[in-house]
Amino acid sequence: MTTPPRSPRLLVLSTVILAVCGVALLAVPHGQQQPAPGSSPVSVAGVPSSAAAAPSVIAPTIAATPSRPRAASPWPVAPSALPPHGEGTAGxxxxxxxxxxAWPADLPTDDERELLATGRALLRADATxxxxxxxxxxxxxxxxxAPAFAAxxxxxxxxxxxxxxxxxxxVVHLVWAGTDxxxxxxxxxxxxxxxxxxxTKGTPAWTPQPRT
Incomplete structure (x- = not known):
């Protein structure tokens, strides 16, 4: 039984389709697979390519607790942790x-006790x-x-x-209240x-420094 001759037109169409498929395969880098239909393309780093086009967002960081308070931000704690103004002795x-x-203890107990007593007395003397x-x-x-605050x-x-x-x-950190x-x-x-x-004469002591 003889096979009918194929149409030249069909042969030309098949050749064109095979050529297009070959060019598409050559365009894909070696070892890289094309993403499945409907899936999001993923970069080498594992970050979706859509994230690259999104605005950059800086994640919030937690700063280390300073050993002493800064002048601009004396409270390295949330304001909600502090009592409201006018709370009185209850706060x-x-x-x-x-x-x-905010500032864990880092001094010997005797030194801390001496510094606190002197610091409190100095503040009272300065204010009243x-x-x-x-x-x-x-x-x-x-x-x-005259003193700025009433004793x-x-x-x-x-x-x-x-x-x-x-x-x-x-340093002695003091928080206080008063009426001027x-x-x-x-x-x-x-x-x-x-x-x-x-x-002084072999006896160590803590000497207060003038306030600037």
Whole structure:
């Protein structure tokens, strides 16, 4: 039985189809598969190519807790962790806890106790004038300058003592409230007193530094 001759037109069409398929195969890099229909193309790094066209987004980072508070951001804790202004003595415990959580203790207990006692006394002397005679080098006598805050309405809300960059330096962070001479009450005020460890006649002590 003889096979009927194929149409020249059919042979030409088959040749063209095979040529197109060959060019398409050559265009694909060796070893790389084409994505299945309906799937998202994926780059070599495993990131969808659609993400490359999206705007860049910077992920939030958690900064390391500084050893001392910065002037621009004295509270490295969420504001919600602090009591609202005017809370009174009921909120002082929360402030103390926030300070201790933000700056873990790094001083011997005796040194911390000494620094806290001196720092509190210095703040009271600076704000109210009570006890300034103990530190004449820090509070020169000036009768013309009256204390800024009333001693009767002055309160230290919280305080901690920590190293100030190295073992022989320390800083006392104090949070306090008071009423000024004009009758305005403010709380959550922040003051730092810096100290240097010195030795006098063989006895080490923490010496307060003048405030700048």
């Amino acid at each position: 002082d415990g929360a402030i103390q806890q926030a300070l201790e959580a 004038g009570v006890g300034r005679e103990k530190w004449p080098e820090l509070f020169p006598r000036s009768p013309a300058v 009767a309405r002055f309160r230290i809300q919280a305080a901690i003592a920590r190293q100030d960059g190295r073992p022989d330096k320390a 001479r004009g009758g305005t009450f403010t709380d959550l005020r922040i003051t730092d007193w810096h100290f240097t460890r010195t030795t």
